[in-house]
């Protein structure tokens with residue numbers, strides 16, 4: 001049986017607390033999702049914000065070979081706006097929803113069951129007037145009265161819905177119960193055999209993947225989820241876990257997806273980098289330790305025969321296995337070749353800057369691994385033009401002095417277009433320098449950068465991850481700032497073997513995103 005994968009990283013995933021992606025970031029994730037081979041990309045909820053509307057519109061225009069869905073409540077304004085955003089998609093899908101549980105009807109919607117059925121019919125018909133592909137979701141389905149739920153689903157099918165989605169909105173179901181629920185729906189709802197039956201599980205009890213797989217066993221043909229399992233509260237079902245469970249245990253599930261599993265790791269990294277939501281080390285499939293063998297007995301077994309302790313090969317999900325690949329004597333040619341092998345094609349300008357960073361790193365670090373290379377390239381392949389770049393930093397800090405930072409930023413001007421990438425950028429035109437004191441060295445760095453850029457931002461969070469092992473490992477700083485100008489949150493990432501340099505790079509990256517979003521005309525100075 002074919003199982004369709006519906007990815008909602010850009011809609012439900014983006015509803016994760018603290019996550020906010022700009023349009024370019026969403027487009028980059030959508031392109032990677034298409035490369036991954038998901039069947040449907042839910043690109044956003046067009047009525048809720050102009051940013052979502054724009055993202056759905058651009059993704060619909062640019063990303064082909066995949067169905068693009070836009071979410072809409074049952075009211076006509078939502079549906080009309082969703083269609084406006086989706087109309088250029090090759091395969092547009094309007095996804096409309098209304099809650100069906102008594103709790104939601106009474107306290108949230110203040111609607112009677114009859115009104116919910118009427119709204120469902122009207123919404124599906126309205127959506128159907130725009131596109132043949134209409135998905136209907138019964139929000140909080142798993143806590144709904146089964147008889148009433150079946151009536152609503154039947155009405156949606158009769159009105160023209162082609163996909164019927166059964167969400168476990170609050171992550172309350174258990175696998176056996178949910179499988180039974182799906183079987184009942186399949187037996188009771190007239191016309192269900194004509195449509196695709198879908199499930200959408202949340203992870204409040206840590207059961208989202210189990211519930212989704214139990215539903216597949218009970219006949220669900222579409223599974224919804226998000227990369228790395230991100231989403232509202234405890235998140236959605238993790239797409240990579242579902243896909244790999246279906247592939248690895250084909251004997252049990254007798255199902256297959258269209259996903260190119262070798263793209264999983266790269267997709268996971270991209271989503272983690274752009275959302276700022278790091279993946280826990282022991283996370284299945286994409287965690288840092290997912291394929292690491294610590295104990296001697298296990299290592300010995302894997303060396304003799306990988307299948308002793310590995311049920312999947314790391315290569316199957318795109319995790320590269322080579323160790324030390326390049327060093328300080330490696331040339332540009334070897335560097336470019338290795339990047340090509342890792343799947344990166346850089347323009348000549350991008351290659352120059354990445355090679356410069358690599359040489360710099362090779363002076364400070366003995367052996368450079370694939371992960372180091374990926375970290376460099378991911379930092380260099382910025383999606384937005386960088387108005388500011390770190391030129392240098394000096395820090396004086398200690399237990400008995402006031403932390404002070406002196407920062408030099410290269411400032412760029414005049415947008416130019418990178419030849420190969422087509423991305424706009426800035427030509428470096430000068431150096432700006434400032435110094436500031438702070439409560440700690442990171443605070444001093446942020447204040448000095450604020451003095452240069454003229455923006456006043458608050459640091460909401462700061463975190464560091466070691467990209468590789470060892471004292472000379474690259475540190476990857478991810479931070480979140482909020483700007484006083486528009487009260488929005490921006491995520492910045494920076495890498496270096498020096499934690500403070502990585503922090504400065506991350507802060508500058510976040511400021512560049514703010515500047516890009518505000519538009520050049522609104523710069524406070526410079």
Ligand code: KIV
Pocket residue numbers: 012097137138139140165167168169170200202
């Ligand atoms: O969790 C949920 O019920 C949803 C629906 C809108 C599909 O996200």
Ligand code: ZN
Pocket residue numbers: 012167169200202232
């Ligand atoms: Zn959801």
